[in-house]
Amino acid sequence: MDPMDLTQLASYAAMWHYMYVNKDIQDTVYIRARCVALDCRPRWEPWNNH
Numbered sequence: 001m002d003p004m005d006l007t008q009l010a011s012y013a014a015m016w017h018y019m020y021v022n023k024d025i026q027d028t029v030y031i032r033a034r035c036v037a038l039d040c041r042p043r044w045e046p047w048n049n050h
Helices: 003-027
Strands: none
Touching: none
16 A cells, blocks of 8 residues: 555544534533522431421
8 A cells, every 4th residue: 555545544534533522512502591599408317307
């Protein structure tokens, strides 16, 4: 195999990888969620059974 073919193959592989990763990034959707404080309700404690 000609060394030039390996360079071209590596270039194609790098371009494919870049396009594959870039597609995944573009398909990712981020949403802005409202900040809400956590409300911890009282829990039953077996050692404090009243």
